Structures are given as C-alpha cells and as structure tokens.
Amino acid sequence: MQNEEELLHEVTNKEYEYGFETNIESDTIAPGLSEDVVRRISKKKDEPQWLLDWRLKAFAIWKNMKEPEWAHVKYPKPDFQAISYYSAPKPKKELASLDEVDPEILKTMERLGISLEEQKKLTGVAIDFVIDSVSVATSFKEKLGELGIIFCSMSEAIKEHPELVRKYLGTVVPQSDNFYAALNSAVFTDGSFCYIPKGTRCPMELSTYFRINESGTGQFERTMVIADEGSYVSYLEGCTAPQRDENQLHAAVVELIALDNAEIKYSTVQNWYPGDKNGLGGVFNFVTKRGICHKRSKISWTQVETGSAVTWKYPSCILKGDYSIGEFFSVAVTNNYQQADTGTKMIHLGKHTKSTIISKGISSGHSQNSYRGLVQISKNAINSRNFSQCDSLLMTDHCGAHTFPYIEVNNQSSMVEHEATTSKIGEDKIFYCKQRGISEEKAIGLIVNGYAKEVLNKLPMEFAVEAQKLLEISLENSVG
Amino acid sequence: MDTTVENITSKKDQFIASIDGTIAGASTLSTSHVVASIVESAKESLASLSFPTTRTEAWKYTRVGKIINQKFEVKPTETQVEIGTYHIPGIQAIEMVFVNGFFRADLSETLENNVISVLPMSEAVSKYPEMVKQYYGTIANDKKDIFTALNTSYSTDGLFIHVKGEYKDTAIHLIHINDSDQVIAQCRNLIITEPNSHAKIVTSYHSKKDISSFCNQVTEVVVKENSFLSIDKIQQESEQAFHISNDFVTQEKDSTFHLNTFTLTGGWIRNNLHVHAKGNGTNTDMYGLYQPILKQHIDNHTLMIHDGTDGESNELYKGILYDKGKAVFNGKVIVAIDAQRTNAYQTNANVLLSDDASVNSKPELEIYADDVKCSHGSTTGQFDEEALFYLMARGIKKDTAKRLLTEAFLKEVVDHSDILAVRELVLRYLH
Numbered sequence: 001m002q003n004e005e006e007l008l009h010e011v012t013n014k015e016y017e018y019g020f021e022t023n024i025e026s027d028t029i030a031p032g033l034s035e036d037v038v039r040r041i042s043k044k045k046d047e048p049q050w051l052l053d054w055r056l057k058a059f060a061i062w063k064n065m066k067e068p069e070w071a072h073v074k075y076p077k078p079d080f081q082a083i084s085y086y087s088a089p090k091p092k093k094e095l096a097s098l099d100e101v102d103p104e105i106l107k108t109m110e111r112l113g114i115s116l117e118e119q120k121k122l123t124g125v126a127i128d129f130v131i132d133s134v135s136v137a138t139s140f141k142e143k144l145g146e147l148g149i150i151f152c153s154m155s156e157a158i159k160e161h162p163e164l165v166r167k168y169l170g171t172v173v174p175q176s177d178n179f180y181a182a183l184n185s186a187v188f189t190d191g192s193f194c195y196i197p198k199g200t201r202c203p204m205e206l207s208t209y210f211r212i213n214e215s216g217t218g219q220f221e222r223t224m225v226i227a228d229e230g231s232y233v234s235y236l237e238g239c240t241a242p243q244r245d246e247n248q249l250h251a252a253v254v255e256l257i258a259l260d261n262a263e264i265k266y267s268t269v270q271n272w273y274p275g276d277k278n279g280l281g282g283v284f285n286f287v288t289k290r291g292i293c294h295k296r297s298k299i300s301w302t303q304v305e306t307g308s309a310v311t312w313k314y315p316s317c318i319l320k321g322d323y324s325i326g327e328f329f330s331v332a333v334t335n336n337y338q339q340a341d342t343g344t345k346m347i348h349l350g351k352h353t354k355s356t357i358i359s360k361g362i363s364s365g366h367s368q369n370s371y372r373g374l375v376q377i378s379k380n381a382i383n384s385r386n387f388s389q390c391d392s393l394l395m396t397d398h399c400g401a402h403t404f405p406y407i408e409v410n411n412q413s414s415m416v417e418h419e420a421t422t423s424k425i426g427e428d429k430i431f432y433c434k435q436r437g438i439s440e441e442k443a444i445g446l447i448v449n450g451y452a453k454e455v456l457n458k459l460p461m462e463f464a465v466e467a468q469k470l471l472e473i474s475l476e477n478s479v480g
Numbered sequence: 481m482d483t484t485v486e487n488i489t490s491k492k493d494q495f496i497a498s499i500d501g502t503i504a505g506a507s508t509l510s511t512s513h514v515v516a517s518i519v520e521s522a523k524e525s526l527a528s529l530s531f532p533t534t535r536t537e538a539w540k541y542t543r544v545g546k547i548i549n550q551k552f553e554v555k556p557t558e559t560q561v562e563i564g565t566y567h568i569p570g571i572q573a574i575e576m577v578f579v580n581g582f583f584r585a586d587l588s589e590t591l592e593n594n595v596i597s598v599l600p601m602s603e604a605v606s607k608y609p610e611m612v613k614q615y616y617g618t619i620a621n622d623k624k625d626i627f628t629a630l631n632t633s634y635s636t637d638g639l640f641i642h643v644k645g646e647y648k649d650t651a652i653h654l655i656h657i658n659d660s661d662q663v664i665a666q667c668r669n670l671i672i673t674e675p676n677s678h679a680k681i682v683t684s685y686h687s688k689k690d691i692s693s694f695c696n697q698v699t700e701v702v703v704k705e706n707s708f709l710s711i712d713k714i715q716q717e718s719e720q721a722f723h724i725s726n727d728f729v730t731q732e733k734d735s736t737f738h739l740n741t742f743t744l745t746g747g748w749i750r751n752n753l754h755v756h757a758k759g760n761g762t763n764t765d766m767y768g769l770y771q772p773i774l775k776q777h778i779d780n781h782t783l784m785i786h787d788g789t790d791g792e793s794n795e796l797y798k799g800i801l802y803d804k805g806k807a808v809f810n811g812k813v814i815v816a817i818d819a820q821r822t823n824a825y826q827t828n829a830n831v832l833l834s835d836d837a838s839v840n841s842k843p844e845l846e847i848y849a850d851d852v853k854c855s856h857g858s859t860t861g862q863f864d865e866e867a868l869f870y871l872m873a874r875g876i877k878k879d880t881a882k883r884l885l886t887e888a889f890l891k892e893v894v895d896h897s898d899i900l901a902v903r904e905l906v907l908r909y910l911h
Binding site: 070072379382392394395396397398399400401402403404405406407408409410411412413414415416417418419420421422423424 | 537817820830832833834835836837838839840841842843844845846847848849850851852853854855856857858859860861862
C-alpha cells in the first residue's frame with residue numbers, strides 16, 4: 001500500500017491533464033480596446049447597423065463603469081488594453097462537411113474525447129464547437145431544422161434570424177448590468193444561439209464545447225436560449241482550456257428566455273485552466289448568466305465548477321410569471337490557489353413562484369470558495385417559496401469556505417428557508433473506507449462524490465460521468 | 481453627482497457643528513486629559529470618514545439620512561425624573577442612572593469594594609487613570625466606523641465597571657433616559673472582568689414620549705480568563721427615537737460572555753455587536769428578539785471572530801414583524817486560520833404578520849480553518865396555520881391563540897436571560 005507521503009508527492013506534482021494548444025493560424029485584431037476596435041469587430045462580422053449602435057452604447061456605458069470589488073476574491077486586475085478582442089480561425093468559409101474542417105481542430109476534439117463523428121453517431125448530442133470566438137463546425141443542424149429548432153452560432157443568428165436576436169438581445173442582461181456584461185456587450189464575438197418553437201420538445205441535449213485557444217485573447221461569448229411557449233430544451237455547456245502562464249479573461253454572457261409554460265435546463269461543466277499548484281496562471285472567469293421565467297415556466301441551472309483561477313459567476317432566475325420555478329444546483333471545487341465566488345440570485349416577482357438552491361462547495365489546498373446568493377421576494381410575489389441549502393466541505397487547514405446569503409422578504413405569505421453548514425471531511429468515514437482496503441485517495445473521491453450526488457444527479461447522463469471524473473481529478477492532491 | 485457629495489459633506493459638517501457647539505465649555509468625559517490622545521485621533525477619523533449610504537455594504541438596508549438631516553444637541557439636565565417607572569420590578573440590582581448622557585448622582589448608587597467597582601467614567605478617569613488608559617479606545621474601532629468616532633470625540637460620560645471577584649447575587653442596572661427634544665446622548669462604557677470573576681449587567685434604554693432623540697452609545701468590554709459576564713440589553717425607546725449602539729467585546733481564554741438584546745420598542749435602531757474571541761476555549765452567546773410595529777426599523781449586525789481554538793458561539797435572533805415594520809439581520813462569523821475545533825452556530829428566524837413588513841437577513845460565514853463545525857440558518861414565514869387552528873378548536877380566541885404562539889416563538893430568546901425579573905419584564909412587553 002502506498003504511504004501518504006508518496007501519494008501526496010505524486011498527486012501534488014500532477015499537471016493539468018488537458019493542457020495543450022492547437023496551432024491554427026488566427027486572424028487577430030491587435031490588442032487594445034477603443035470605439036474603433038468595437039467598430040472593427042462589428043465590421044469584420046458584417047453586422048447590421050442596429051447591432052453596432054447597441055455595441056457602441058454598451059462601450060460608452062462600460063467606459064464609465066468600475067470593476068466590481070465586492071467579491072471575496074483577490075487577483076491582479078486585467079489590463080483591458082493588453083487583450084486582443086477578436087481572434088477567429090482563418091480559413092473561414094462555409095463548411096458543408098467535416099472534411100473541410102481544419103484537421104488541427106478535429107485533433108483537438110479527439111484529445112478532448114469528443115470526436116465529432118463519434119458524437120454524431122453514437123450519442124444524441126449535437127455539438128456546436130466553438131474554438132476561440134468563431135464557431136467552425138455545427139452538427140445535427142439539419143435534424144433539428146426539421147423540428148423548426150434553430151441551433152447555430154450567434155453570428156449566424158444575427159444574419160439569418162435578426163428579428164429574434166433583436167427582440168431578445170439584452171432583455172435579460174442589459175448592457176448596463178455590470179462591468180463585465182457591459183464589456184461583453186461591446187466586444188462579444190460569437191456564441192451559441194438556440195430557439196425552440198412553440199410546443200416543441202427538443203429531442204436531444206444541445207451542447208457546446210468552448211475552448212480558449214489563441215494566446216492573449218479573451219473570450220467574450222454571448223449565448224442566448226429562447227424557449228417559446230410550451231417548449232422544452234436541455235442545454236449543455238462544457239469547458240476545458242489549454243495551459244497558459246498569463247491570466248486569461250473570460251467574460252461571457254448567457255441569456256435564457258422561458259416563455260409561458262416552457263422549460264429550460266442549462267447544465268455547465270467548467271474546467272478552465274485553474275493555474276498551476278503555486279497559483280500561477282489560470283483563467284479569470286467573470287460570467288453573467290441570467291434567465292427570465294414567464295408564466296408557469298421553469299429554468300434550472302446546474303453547474304459543476306472545477307476550473308479557473310478566479311470565478312465570479314451567479315446564474316440567476318427572474319421569476320416574472322406567476323407559478324414559475326427557478327432552480328440552481330451547484331458543485332464548486334477549488335484547489336491550490338483557486339478562488340471562487342459563486343452562487344445565484346432568485347428574484348421572485350410573480351405570484352406563487354418557487355425556487356430551490358442547492359450549493360455544495362469543496363475547498364482544498366490554499367483555495368477560497370464562497371457562496372454568494374440573493375433570494376428576493378417582492379411585495380406582490382404572494383405565496384412564494386424558497387429553499388436554500390449551502391454546504392461547504394473543507395479538505396485542508398489552509399483553505400477557506402465562506403457563505404454570504406442575502407435574504408429579502410417583503411410579504412407575509414411567502415416562506416423562505418436558508419441553511420448552511422461548514423465542516424471538515426469526516427475522518428471516521430475515511431477510516432471506515434481505509435479499513436475495508438480502499439485507498440485514502442479513492443475514499444476521498446467516494447465521499448466527495450456522495451456529498452455532491454444531489455447536484456450531480458441533476459446533470460444529463462453524459463455529463464454526470466465526466467463531472468464525477470473531474471471531481472476526482474480536481475481533488476487528487478487533497479489528502480489531509 | 482458632485483453636488484450631492486458636497487451636500488452630504490455640508491450636512492455632516494452641520495451635524496457635527498451642532499454637537500461641537502453645544503458641548504463646548506462643558507466638562508465631559510471627552511475633555512479629560514486621560515483620554516486626550518484617543519479623542520484627538522478619533523476627531524481625525526471623524527473628519528476623514530463620511531456617513532454611510534445604502535451603497536456602503538454594512539448599511540445596505542438601513543438609511544442614516546433621517547439622523548443626519550437633524551440637528552442634535554448636547555443637553556445636560558437637572559430635571560426631576562420619575563425613576564420609579566424605569567425600575568425593573570422584582571430585580572435585585574444597584575441602579576446607575578444617566579439622563580441625556582450625563583450621570584445623575586442624585587438618582588444612582590455607586591459601589592466600590594474589593595469584589596467590584598461601579599462608578600461613572602467621569603470619576604473613573606481620575607480614580608483609575610492607569611486602567612482607563614490601558615483599555616479606553618483599544619477595543620472599539622473608530623478608524624472605520626463614523627458613529628464610534630463620533631462617540632469617542634464627544635462622549636459625555638458612561639459606566640465604568642471593574643469586576644474583581646464573584647458578584648453573583650446582585651445585578652448592575654444601567655438606566656439610560658433621554659428626556660429633552662433633539663438631544664444626542666453619547667455614553668461610553670468600559671467593563672472589565674478580571675480572571676475568575678463573575679457579573680451580571682442589565683442595561684435599559686428609554687426616551688420620553690414625543691421627543692426626537694439620538695442615543696449613540698459605545699461599550700468596550702474585556703472578559704478575562706475564566707470569567708463570566710452577561711449583559712441583558714432592554715431597548716424601550718419612543719417612536720421618534722434613534723439608537724445606534726456599538727458594543728466591542730474581547731474574550732480571553734476560557735471566558736464566557738452572554739449578550740441578550742431585547743428590542744421591545746423604538747423608532748430606528750441599529751445594534752452593532754462585535755465579539756473577538758482571542759483566547760482558546762471561549763464561550764459566546766448572542767441572543768436577540770425584536771418586534772417592530774408601525775414604521776419601526778430594527779437592524780442587528782453581529783460579528784463573531786474566532787481567533788482561539790476550541791471556541792464555541794451560539795447566536796439566535798428572532799423577530800415578529802407587524803404593520804410596516806422592518807427588520808435587518810446581518811450575522812457574520814469569522815473562523816481564523818488556526819482556530820481549530822471551533823463550533824459556531826447562527827440562526828435567524830422571522831415571522832411576518834403584515835404584507836407591508838419586510839425582512840432582510842444576511843447570515844454570513846467566513847471559515848479559514850478546517851476542523852470546525854459551523855452552521856447558519858435563516859427562515860422567514862408565518863405562524864403555523866394548523867397550530868392556530870388547533871388552539872382555536874379548543875375554544876381559545878384567535879387573539880389569545882396568536883398571543884400564545886407569539887410567546888412560544890420568542891420565549892426561547894427570553895429564557896436565555898439569567899435574571900428572572902428581566903424575563904418577566906420582557907414577556908410583559910411582547911405585543
């Protein structure tokens with residue numbers, strides 16, 4: 001049996017498994033941010049005037065905003081003039097089949113374990129693969145097309161479905177929402193767009209794999225999912241990023257719109273590069289995700305966060321319609337010097353609205369893991385209900401676990417419950433496993449997976465397996 | 481934007497000028513040479529700090545505009561006070577009375593023996609200058625909080641308690657009365673319990689009906705090794721009264737500290753309670769109840785810092801809200817990096833009995849040590865319909881049934897007081 005010392009040594013020296021770089025020639029705008037850069041992005045993408053105006057308005061707002069300081073994270077502020085705001089893989093022609101795709105990209109996908117052909121044939125997953133900022137391959141599109149489902153890149157949607165984009169863009173996350181949302185609104189390059197027509201149940205899980213590729217480019221994705229009346233869609237988003245030494249900025253915006261009686265399930269597995277074991281490098285993940293629920297609709301966020309050096313992310317629900325439901329299930333793992341400040345906002349505006357929050361934080365190494373959430377029951381949201389549970393598990397004596405819930409209740413007929421616990425991983429449980437011949441490493445994996453099960457169960461099957469593996473990998477050096 | 485900043489600045493200047501002008505010439509605690517250097521540095525802080533707005537995180541839900549828009553004055557008074565009305569029936573205690581922030585020797589009894597010293601700060605500075613110098617202004621932080629700085633700069637008097645042995649049978653009752661319109665009363669209390677000592681303190685705050693008053697008090701407490709101190713704070717001020725209290729507590733090894741805050745009435749109240757458990761094996765209980773009616777606003781902020789190992793803290797704040805009542809609860813527990821084996825529990829429960837009432841609850845945990853057990857919970861809801869039905873089905877009138885449920889809900893907090901007379905008094909004043 002391996003002794004603890006050896007094991008510790010072995011796992012703490014483990015490098016990021018998914019660190020590699022794809023060599024694709026990129027068409028990149030020189031670093032810097034100005035009104036001119038915003039105009040150039042818009043021009044390169046051949047956008048209509050209204051969108052350019054919208055971007056310029058966002059840029060004007062951003063210029064007068066300050067970076068938020070309230071989160072429980074410390075990091076060197078990114079230099080926004082040192083970032084290149086546009087980078088697209090060069091051979092950008094209309095692609096009819098996979099053969100035309102750059103073989104380098106195909107290779108990258110294979111190494112990620114998501115070979116497109118295989119995915120196409122074996123799984124029911126359609127993949128819109130975004131490499132850096134421009135999507136280069138879309139599959140299953142035709143199949144979805146038959147049902148009237150639109151699943152394409154944002155730039156394509158702007159060209160082909162401008163009426164939909166124009167109607168909903170910025171309605172859930174306005175340009176002035178926050179510093180990073182404003183920045184994203186000004187310079188977003190691409191993202192995914194999804195529209196499910198009335199009464200349609202999307203037959204497969206829609207999925208996008210994001211990758212940060214070009215050195216020095218921030219990713220500014222803009223994703224929109226619109227579920228029309230009575231429709232259903234499950235959307236998957238997963239991330240892995242190549243190893244880098246300077247910090248990379250990722251400031252995405254996701255807008256979900258669930259019209260009457262619709263349901264959106266949005267699942268994320270986030271595994272951006274977390275920096276090395278000394279806290280060097282890693283991705284800054286400053287994301288704004290929000291959904292709006294109309295009458296009797298439901299939005300469910302599930303996230304497994306294992307990556308990024310700094311995470312700042314609060315997938316939220318505005319429960320506007322009566323009888324609407326919002327859900328948030330999260331597992332956030334931080335190791336080494338990672339910092340995460342994540343949680344949700346449930347804003348109850350409609351009557352008889354319900355929300356559930358389950359957040360599981362796991363901290364290890366020297367990391368700091370915070371839950372920050374808001375439950376707001378407005379005066380008119382009578383008979384509303386919220387249940388929140390935030391648990392934190394501490395693996396080492398150098399890490400931190402924090403909880404910052406905000407609870408605002410403004411009427412007498414609603415019920416709000418919040419509970420949180422923080423404790424160490426049970427030594428008796430580890431002992432019990434070890435006694436039965438299970439190694440300490442395995443035992444921790446087992447206990448952590450059990451602890452997070454409540455959330456992992458909410459993930460679609462394909463993701464659940466991956467997420468479990470991720471948890472184990474992320475915590476491999478957490479003994480003690 | 482600049483004009484509003486200027487506006488606020490000039491408001492601040494006017495607010496302070498009014499206090500500065502009316503206190504001038506009076507011999508007060510803040511003019512004593514013993515505390516001169518502390519007062520001077522507090523005045524510097526006061527000049528550089530500005531009044532909080534709702535953009536200040538700690539004041540997100542509580543506006544101070546209503547206070548700083550007024551001109552409060554320092555008003556010593558010699559008027560006759562009906563002290564009997566402020567007496568707690570059945571309590572065995574020595575009473576120290578302060579009116580408008582000034583000590584009233586004619587209504588109080590001081591006490592000095594080898595077990596305990598109880599006297600006004602104005603006397604303590606001349607009798608025990610060394611002790612005052614050692615602690616005064618070292619526990620309270622006026623570098624960050626403008627109201628603490630305001631108190632340090634212009635405090636008039638306060639209570640000095642030095643517990644040397646076991647003082648178990650009698651309590652010390654501080655009675656604080658505001659009885660002039662537009663008065664600001666700034667008491668500054670210092671309480672020190674020596675190792676292995678024991679004491680119980682009751683503080684009660686009152687203000688005359690229909691006067692606007694501002695009580696801005698600061699209390700510094702040092703609970704030394706293996707000593708016990710409990711404080712029952714009873715707040716019973718008028719609708720027009722403003723009250724800010726800042727209590728700073730340091731706990732040494734194996735000490736026990738209990739603070740119960742019973743907010744029975746009041747117009748606008750903000751209680752800041754900071755407990756710093758420096759030593760190992762400390763025990764801290766923070767309990768509170770509130771029952772805002774009409775447009776009352778009650779804000780409880782607590783901060784519990786565990787710096788020593790093996791500490792335990794329990795926190796329970798409960799409230800019932802009526803009419804347009806507003807309550808804010810913000811509890812923060814920080815467990816420092818080496819504070820292993822800390823157990824910290826925090827609960828906030830609210831019952832809303834009106835659609836115009838609102839609650840903002842923010843229980844926070846910041847944990848930097850791994851071998852800990854910490855939890856917090858917050859609930860907001862209504863009385864159980866079935867419980868009400870059960871009682872009514874047995875012939876109990878709805879009002880009586882509600883009253884029973886109210887008592888049952890808040891009794892957990894009331895019962896935490898060590899003094900029977902206090903428990904009886906609080907129960908009598910529940911709505």
